[in-house]
Amino acid sequence: MGxxxxxxxxxxxxxxxxxxxxxxxxxxxxxxxxxxxxxKKECNILLLGSRGSGKSTIVKQMQIxxxxxxxxxxxxEYRTTIYKNVLDSAATLARVIRRRAQLGALPTGRVSxxxxxAEGPTPAAAVLAQTHAVLTPALADAIWHVARxxxxxxxxxxxxxxxxxxxxxGYFFSAIHRIADPTYIPSEExxxxxxAESTAIIETRFSMGGLAICILDVGGQxxxxxxxxxxxxxxxxxxxxxxxSEYDRVLEEEPRMATLQNRMxxxxxxxxxxxxxRWFLRTSVILFxxxxxxxxxxxxxxxxxxxxxxxxxxxxLQKAAKYILWKFMQKNRAKLPVYPHLTQANDTKNIRLVFAxxxxxxxxxxxxxxxxxx
Ligand SMILES: Nc1nc2c(ncn2[C@@H]2O[C@H](COP(=O)(O)OP(=O)(O)OP(=O)(O)O)[C@@H](O)[C@H]2O)c(=O)[nH]1
Ligand SMILES: [Mg+2]
Numbered sequence: 001m002g003x004x005x006x007x008x009x010x011x012x013x014x015x016x017x018x019x020x021x022x023x024x025x026x027x028x029x030x031x032x033x034x035x036x037x038x039x040k041k042e043c044n045i046l047l048l049g050s051r052g053s054g055k056s057t058i059v060k061q062m063q064i065x066x067x068x069x070x071x072x073x074x075x076x077e078y079r080t081t082i083y084k085n086v087l088d089s090a091a092t093l094a095r096v097i098r099r100r101a102q103l104g105a106l107p108t109g110r111v112s113x114x115x116x117x118a119e120g121p122t123p124a125a126a127v128l129a130q131t132h133a134v135l136t137p138a139l140a141d142a143i144w145h146v147a148r149x150x151x152x153x154x155x156x157x158x159x160x161x162x163x164x165x166x167x168x169x170g171y172f173f174s175a176i177h178r179i180a181d182p183t184y185i186p187s188e189e190x191x192x193x194x195x196a197e198s199t200a201i202i203e204t205r206f207s208m209g210g211l212a213i214c215i216l217d218v219g220g221q222x223x224x225x226x227x228x229x230x231x232x233x234x235x236x237x238x239x240x241x242x243x244x245s246e247y248d249r250v251l252e253e254e255p256r257m258a259t260l261q262n263r264m265x266x267x268x269x270x271x272x273x274x275x276x277x278r279w280f281l282r283t284s285v286i287l288f289x290x291x292x293x294x295x296x297x298x299x300x301x302x303x304x305x306x307x308x309x310x311x312x313x314x315x316x317l318q319k320a321a322k323y324i325l326w327k328f329m330q331k332n333r334a335k336l337p338v339y340p341h342l343t344q345a346n347d348t349k350n351i352r353l354v355f356a357x358x359x360x361x362x363x364x365x366x367x368x369x370x371x372x373x374x
Pocket of ligand 2: 217
């Protein structure tokens with residue numbers, strides 16, 4: 001009798017085991033089928049463009065617009081990047097101030113004054129000039145005062161091409177005390193301004209008005225571009241990002257070259273190789289001319305014609321944007337349809353509007369691919 005009960009128990013256990021294995025196998029089969037359905041229906045968007053052109057910022061916008069944005073934990077994770085942006089920019093500024101002061105372009109190392117202290121002016125530049133690993137309150141204070149010093153503002157305005165300051169520097173410096181607060185948690189706007197170079201291909205999936213989208217973000221640095229090829233197959237649309245404000249910038253990736261490559265020319269060259277590539281004959285190409293806000297601020301101070309002599313439109317924003325767009329369109333030898341948009345990638349309102357149009361473009365391509373549209 002005991003033996004019988006034990007055998008029955010074993011048989012029941014075995015049956016349960018088999019059922020579990022079967023359920024597990026069914027779940028795997030289900031996932032495979034779902035994946036295959038999804039990969040057929042999914043629109044693959046590939047973000048291309050040179051370094052710092054706004055690709056990852058577009059992905060962040062998709063997370064804000066089409067997903068749930070960033071929760072507190074995710075926002076807190078951006079602190080390190082933002083501190084690094086601030087400290088790196090402060091170090092660059094300190095280097096420039098020191099060099100200029102040595103050359104006599106600035107009166108002394110004591111660039112900024114906190115009025116009315118018994119000790120006299122705060123030696124903010126001296127604080128800034130030290131190597132900092134953390135954003136201390138003293139450093140935050142120094143940054144605040146230095147960034148506001150008329151001599152420094154003039155220096156940055158008049159020599160924008162002499163040194164590289166990130167586009168986000170003005171935004172972060174003006175919020176420096178908030179950032180230096182020990183309880184600081186970045187806002188979504190801070191995250192959109194944060195700068196971290198991409199060094200891997202990142203896939204993000206979301207749904208946009210019934211369309212299943214898989215967006216691929218790559219790194220734009222020269223040594224990252226070898227990886228781009230791996231993403232070329234089955235791409236529905238390309239969003240090529242190019243920063244319109246970079247006409248006076250050079251690539252820091254090749255500091256030892258005799259003549260530094262102009263960033264805008266590099267971007268034009270890159271666009272030319274993408275748009276005339278055999279890979280993308282059936283792909284819709286969306287051109288995002290980003291940093292239109294930076295172009296607006298920069299044009300009156302840095303003449304576009306100085307870097308592109310054939311341009312004669314002065315500091316008229318529309319004319320300048322039209323000229324830059326024309327330069328890109330000139331590269332389209334394959335005469336592929338190109339859908340251009342002037343954008344400010346870190347402005348959610350603007351990207352929301354732009355993507356309402358982009359969605360139509362992507363949808364048309366998807367319908368053509370499925371044979372529903374000619
Ligand atoms: N003002 C302004 N800043 C922008 C705009 N687009 C991007 N930025 C900023 O430019 C910096 C670089 O943007 P990213 O999105 O990281 O550039 P990326 O193309 O992903 O760069 P890589 O990963 O190096 O290829 C970030 O600090 C962004 O906030 C824009 O339209 N206007
Ligand atoms: Mg990136």
